[in-house]
Amino acid sequence: MKLSARNQLSGTVTAIDKGVTTTIVRLDCNGTPITASITNAAAEELGLAVGKPATAIIKASDVMIGV
Numbered sequence: 001m002k003l004s005a006r007n008q009l010s011g012t013v014t015a016i017d018k019g020v021t022t023t024i025v026r027l028d029c030n031g032t033p034i035t036a037s038i039t040n041a042a043a044e045e046l047g048l049a050v051g052k053p054a055t056a057i058i059k060a061s062d063v064m065i066g067v
Contacts, residue, residue, distance in 0.1 A: 007058035009034060013050050016043065023048075027056055 011029035023043035027034045034056040048054065 003057060005057045005059040009056040009058070011054060011056060013048055013052050013054050016048055016050060018043065025054070027054055029056060 009027075009029040009032070011027035011032075011034060013025060014028045014033075015024075015026040017024040017026075018040060021040060022037050023040050025036045025038060025043065025048060027036070036056060046054075
């Protein structure tokens, strides 16, 4: 699959927390934790499991920082 997103971080799934409709997936990307919220259906289709490799693909038009 080809993607236009250039921000891709390879990592390993460290936690999967399934909720009613949304699954929170945590990755360890070379020591940097990444957390993503995806649908339960997407999590099942991807076959996610703790310890498996995965890639965080980040596509954002805006980045906001607040203090």
